[in-house]
Amino acid sequence: MMNNVFPRSRKPTSTLPASAISITFCILFALPFLSATHSYSSKHTGSDGGVAHGFESTKRSILALKTDPLKPHLDQIRKQADDHRSLALVYASYARKLKLESSKLVRIFAELSHNFLNLMSKPQYRTLFSNDASPVDESVVRQLEKEVKERIKTTRQVIGEAKESFDNQLKIQKLKDTIFSVNEQLSKAKKQGAFSSLIAAKSIPKSLHCLSMRLMEERIAHPEKYSDEGKPTPPEVEDPNLYHYALFSDNVLAASVVVNSAMKNAKEPWKHVFHVVTDKMNLGAMQVMFKLKDYNGAHIEVKAVEDYKFLNSSYVPVLRQLESANLQRFYFENKLENATKDTTNMKFRNPKYLSILNHLRFYLPEMYPKLHKILFLDDDIVVQKDLTGLWKIDMDGKVNGAVETCFGSFHRYAQYMNFSHPLIKAKFSPKACAWAYGMNFFDLDAWRREKCTEEYHYWQNLNENRTLWKLGTLPPGLITYYSTTKPMDKSWHVLGLGYNPSIGMDEIKNAAVVHFNGNMKPWLDIAMTQFKPLWAKYVDYELEFIQACNFGF
Numbered sequence: 356m357m358n359n360v361f362p363r364s365r366k367p368t369s370t371l372p373a374s375a376i377s378i379t380f381c382i383l384f385a386l387p388f389l390s391a392t393h394s395y396s397s398k399h400t401g402s403d404g405g406v407a408h409g410f411e412s413t414k415r416s417i418l419a420l421k422t423d424p425l426k427p428h429l430d431q432i433r434k435q436a437d438d439h440r441s442l443a444l445v446y447a448s449y450a451r452k453l454k455l456e457s458s459k460l461v462r463i464f465a466e467l468s469h470n471f472l473n474l475m476s477k478p479q480y481r482t483l484f485s486n487d488a489s490p491v492d493e494s495v496v497r498q499l500e501k502e503v504k505e506r507i508k509t510t511r512q513v514i515g516e517a518k519e520s521f522d523n524q525l526k527i528q529k530l531k532d533t534i535f536s537v538n539e540q541l542s543k544a545k546k547q548g549a550f551s552s553l554i555a556a557k558s559i560p561k562s563l564h565c566l567s568m569r570l571m572e573e574r575i576a577h578p579e580k581y582s583d584e585g586k587p588t589p590p591e592v593e594d595p596n597l598y599h600y601a602l603f604s605d606n607v608l609a610a611s612v613v614v615n616s617a618m619k620n621a622k623e624p625w626k627h628v629f630h631v632v633t634d635k636m637n638l639g640a641m642q643v644m645f646k647l648k649d650y651n652g653a654h655i656e657v658k659a660v661e662d663y664k665f666l667n668s669s670y671v672p673v674l675r676q677l678e679s680a681n682l683q684r685f686y687f688e689n690k691l692e693n694a695t696k697d698t699t700n701m702k703f704r705n706p707k708y709l710s711i712l713n714h715l716r717f718y719l720p721e722m723y724p725k726l727h728k729i730l731f732l733d734d735d736i737v738v739q740k741d742l743t744g745l746w747k748i749d750m751d752g753k754v755n756g757a758v759e760t761c762f763g764s765f766h767r768y769a770q771y772m773n774f775s776h777p778l779i780k781a782k783f784s785p786k787a788c789a790w791a792y793g794m795n796f797f798d799l800d801a802w803r804r805e806k807c808t809e810e811y812h813y814w815q816n817l818n819e820n821r822t823l824w825k826l827g828t829l830p831p832g833l834i835t836y837y838s839t840t841k842p843m844d845k846s847w848h849v850l851g852l853g854y855n856p857s858i859g860m861d862e863i864k865n866a867a868v869v870h871f872n873g874n875m876k877p878w879l880d881i882a883m884t885q886f887k888p889l890w891a892k893y894v895d896y897e898l899e900f901i902q903a904c905n906f907g908f
Contacts, residue, residue: 666711
């Protein structure tokens with residue numbers, strides 16, 4: 356019996372804790388509903404202000420821990436305002452860049468941008484964006500949104516009205532940029548083309564080099580046949596009653612064409628004397644060339660520039676200036692970016708313009724002291740008529756007889772000299788008409804009287820730094836014979852066959868002398884095909900040395 360009673364006495368003790376736990380859960384579960392019911396009845400039916408305030412403060416304290424629901428909307432309004440303010444600034448910037456005719460658009464867009472900024476700076480709106488946890492006033496937010504939308508509408512309307520102007524201006528600006536880019540490319544291409552043309556003009560064709568070598572070989576093999584050393588000077592060379600020509604060249608073939616063309620068209624070739632001057636390197640070849648035939652009885656003197664002992668650096672300014680490192684660098688610099696800096700005068704960078712052969716024309720009276728008149732010829736000309744009529748022209752006391760090249764505003768002194776220099780400006784007229792070298796008739800007596808060589812020395816010494824004119828022999832010639840040049844009829848000398856393809860054939864046929872001035876020399880592959888036969892027909896193809904060198908004219 357003891358065992359049966361003992362279990363009964365323990366059963367109640369094991370169920371009491373379970374009941375207590377169940378009751379506790381029920382109370383905790385029902386408490387929120389009771390609180391909610393109490394809050395609802397207090398809000399709608401209770402009139403006790405203290406109780407209502409207590410519940411309201413409890414609600415605010417909980418919301419304060421969370422983000423105000425109006426804040427995201429407020430941020431969105433602010434972002435829209437900032438975006439449209441930035442858009443107005445961008446359009447104002449474009450308007451300034453495009454240089455619109457009316458500055459009104461720039462001003463309007465700037466004002467729109469400032470309006471957005473001023474709106475956000477108002478005191479009643481500035482507090483909305485403070486960092487404190489104070490509640491956001493919904494009515495203020497609505498007012499801000501209304502004003503922002505009004506400004507956005509105005510901004511979009513202005514942009515819509517201005518869009519056509521902006522589109523046109525943008526197209527114009529894009530077109531200008533394209534034109535600028537194309538002009539830059541064109542300028543670069545012109546420089547490269549001019550540089551390539553300069554290289555081609557300076558080059559010596561293989562056939563021409565072959566001719567010089569074969570003639571020189573003949574000279575070395577038979578020195579007694581071609582040398583004039585020790586022989587008396589023929590009297591015709593110094594006879595002032597004959598027709599004298601000066602020809603300075605290092606091109607054997609070109610020099611022979613000049614003499615050949617002149618003598619084939621001369622009425623009395625035995626009365627003509629050619630004074631050919633070359634450098635020491637080409638002297639032997641030149642001597643052989645002019646002794647291979649008699650040129651219809653013409654008298655030909657061949658000398659080297661070194662034979663004229665007075666032509667030294669102490670007397671000749673060009674020879675002295677050649678010793679200058681700066682001048683050597685200017686002439687012989689071969690880099691494209693340096694050689695093309697001065698595109699207008701690039702052709703004068705050719706070292707031939709520094710050659711003493713090119714400046715011998717300023718020393719004619721001293722080279723030929725017994726002569727009274729002489730005709731100077733370049734080696735790139737062809738004579739088509741008898742030239743003795745030049746000796747019959749009344750020079751009116753002038754030194755230089757030449758064909759003028761000016762027309763309109765072209766080929767005036769202003770194109771050849773630096774008229775910003777006070778010396779040039781004081782002495783010469785920029786509108787004075789220029790003339791051409793290539794065929795020039797010189798009165799040597801008038802030359803000596805006017806002291807032209809001294810005048811040339813004076814100006815050449817002043818131009819050592821190239822401040823008066825760039826380069827070449829034409830500018831110092833224009834200066835030296837400024838008031839002593841006799842204009843001649845244009846039919847005596849037609850120029851441009853080395854660069855101008857539009858010269859009429861009638862003008863060429865009527866010319867006494869045609870001049871292949873320019874880069875497209877007739878002995879080069881780049882020569883103009885329509886003019887090349889005028890020169891090629893005077894090449895002595897029957898000579899074995901020319902046949903051996905495969906000239907393809």
